[in-house]
Amino acid sequence: MFDQPSLAAPFALSSAQAALRARARALAETVARPQAATTDQTEAYPTDVVAQLTKAGFMGMTVPKALGGPGLSCFDAVLVIEEFARCCGASGRIVVEGNMGAVGAILAYGNAEQQKLAARHVLNGDKPAICITEPDAGSAATEMQTTARREGDDWVITGQKHWITGGGVSRLHLVFARVVENGTFKGIGGFLAVSDDPGLRVGAREPTMGLRGLPETALHFEGMRLPLDRLITPPGGLARGFAGLMTAYNAQRVGAATVALGLAQGAFELACAHVKARQQFGRPLAEFQGLQWMLADMATQIEAARLLIWRAAKSADDHPSGFPDPVRAAQAKLFASEMAVKVTNDALQLHGASGYSRRSPIERMVRDARMFTIGGGTAQMLRNLIAGDVLDMKIPQTRDGYVQGQAPGG
Numbered sequence: 001m002f003d004q005p006s007l008a009a010p011f012a013l014s015s016a017q018a019a020l021r022a023r024a025r026a027l028a029e030t031v032a033r034p035q036a037a038t039t040d041q042t043e044a045y046p047t048d049v050v051a052q053l054t055k056a057g058f059m060g061m062t063v064p065k066a067l068g069g070p071g072l073s074c075f076d077a078v079l080v081i082e083e084f085a086r087c088c089g090a091s092g093r094i095v096v097e098g099n100m101g102a103v104g105a106i107l108a109y110g111n112a113e114q115q116k117l118a119a120r121h122v123l124n125g126d127k128p129a130i131c132i133t134e135p136d137a138g139s140a141a142t143e144m145q146t147t148a149r150r151e152g153d154d155w156v157i158t159g160q161k162h163w164i165t166g167g168g169v170s171r172l173h174l175v176f177a178r179v180v181e182n183g184t185f186k187g188i189g190g191f192l193a194v195s196d197d198p199g200l201r202v203g204a205r206e207p208t209m210g211l212r213g214l215p216e217t218a219l220h221f222e223g224m225r226l227p228l229d230r231l232i233t234p235p236g237g238l239a240r241g242f243a244g245l246m247t248a249y250n251a252q253r254v255g256a257a258t259v260a261l262g263l264a265q266g267a268f269e270l271a272c273a274h275v276k277a278r279q280q281f282g283r284p285l286a287e288f289q290g291l292q293w294m295l296a297d298m299a300t301q302i303e304a305a306r307l308l309i310w311r312a313a314k315s316a317d318d319h320p321s322g323f324p325d326p327v328r329a330a331q332a333k334l335f336a337s338e339m340a341v342k343v344t345n346d347a348l349q350l351h352g353a354s355g356y357s358r359r360s361p362i363e364r365m366v367r368d369a370r371m372f373t374i375g376g377g378t379a380q381m382l383r384n385l386i387a388g389d390v391l392d393m394k395i396p397q398t399r400d401g402y403v404q405g406q407a408p409g410g
């Protein structure tokens with residue numbers, strides 16, 4: 001049953017999409033799954049897997065044909081991401097960042113040279129880093145302090161980011177920073193930096209709970225000097241730069257939701273196999289109704305998440321921005337991330353002690369799934385965004401927000 005999810009309209013897959021998904025599943029099973037435990041244990045970036053992903057064309061899938069890529073859609077990428085995350089969470093996240101997030105923003109908003117640079121990197125297997133979060137600006141990302149000051153024909157960037165996925169591994173970086181020209185704050189812009197740009201220093205690595213093959217590090221910008229044409233300006237200009245960059249980021253939210261989905265799907269399949277194989281009280285665990293109902297709920301939650309994700313991914317086709325609708329992306333990530341925490345934990349419960357052992361992939365999946373209610377916008381911040389849409393109301397989060405802005409309902 002779970003090999004053929006959601007093939008009915010409105011989400012029927014074309015034959016090309018079914019073939020793409022089958023190709024992704026074959027590579028994920030033969031390359032990513034066998035390597036997943038080692039990646040987790042060694043905490044080393046899985047360069048061999050990434051080489052295979054690149055060779056198979058799964059890095060840079062969303063790069064347009066004019067720039068040398070296959071020009072696939074957000075929905076196509078989602079089909080591939082789920083297959084890799086089902087076998088290995090870290091590989092799934094690499095496919096997300098090789099197709100969405102930083103690269104998506106640069107391809108949409110960059111000039112021809114910037115687009116070529118981004119395309120070249122991902123098509124050659126780079127997993128770009130998106131650099132938003134700072135020690136004092138997590139959920140409150142607009143309070144970031146990293147600043148780019150114009151000095152003649154250069155930008156000089158000073159500040160610090162942390163929890164940057166790929167720090168020390170990624171070559172291409174999209175750095176969100178406050179733009180100051182002639183002493184005046186112009187808005188938040190995105191700067192394209194490469195790992196050998198002078199003044200870019202990789203800081204300490206976080207010892208993380210899950211997804212251990214991906215380094216999460218601080219990045220320090222110590223007077224990093226970039227030419228003027230490294231600034232990406234979204235269509236609304238710098239005054240609406242943050243909103244424009246977040247518009248592109250909605251694709252990565254859908255990608256992150258899909259990794260959570262893939263992890264849940266993978267854990268669910270292992271749980272189904274286990275309850276059929278394991279016997280207690282002289283019969284398979286699968287015969288106990290309490291466990292059957294757990295599996296029924298897990299299957300239902302997985303399918304609901306998949307439908308929200310597919311709907312969000314497909315919204316990019318009609319949305320004026322070319323990216324997924326912000327509310328649909330938020331709903332997909334909110335639901336999929338909380339679902340994955342529950343479903344992976346239930347899969348562990350169904351395994352009994354064997355699921356709790358580090359010999360089992362299940363405990364890794366539980367740890368890997370945990371991040372998705374935090375990274376990419378916490379579940380609470382996504383609820384704030386959805387509530388703003390439901391109430392058709394700007395919902396400021398600062399203490400004096402309602403005082404300065406329009407009062408609710410007023």
Ligand SMILES: CC(C)(COP(=O)(O)OP(=O)(O)OC[C@H]1O[C@@H](n2cnc3c(N)ncnc32)[C@H](O)[C@@H]1OP(=O)(O)O)[C@@H](O)C(=O)NCCC(=O)NCCSC(=O)CCS(=O)O
Nearest residue numbers: 132139140141142242243246247256326375376377381397
């Ligand atoms: C948006 C927030 C940072 C809240 O900040 P503010 O309250 O100061 O800002 P807002 O007024 O809500 O937003 C400013 C402006 O931007 C527009 N906006 C905000 N979010 C989006 C969006 N998702 N899509 C499109 N536009 C957006 C908003 O409408 C405003 O425009 P107007 O002025 O109204 O025209 C906060 O809510 C937030 O999102 N915090 C989470 C930050 C985050 O997601 N960080 C991710 C870091 S990268 C990462 O974690 C990678 C991990 S991964 O899993 O891949």
Ligand SMILES: Cc1cc2nc3c(=O)[nH]c(=O)nc-3n(C[C@H](O)[C@H](O)[C@H](O)COP(=O)(O)OP(=O)(O)OC[C@H]3O[C@@H](n4cnc5c(N)ncnc54)[C@H](O)[C@@H]3O)c2cc1C
Nearest residue numbers: 130131132133138139163164165371375376377378380397
């Ligand atoms: C594995 C991982 C990978 C990441 N990768 C990246 C990356 O590549 N690039 C990047 O820029 N960032 C990355 N991040 C950072 C991530 O985006 C932030 O952790 C996230 O935005 C939350 O910020 P914070 O951790 O500072 O939590 P805080 O903002 O301090 O929040 C703490 C708690 O308070 C809640 N909270 C805060 N404000 C509100 C509010 N207004 N209403 C209700 N609740 C609220 C939050 O929901 C949370 O539960 C990553 C994080 C993780 C865990």
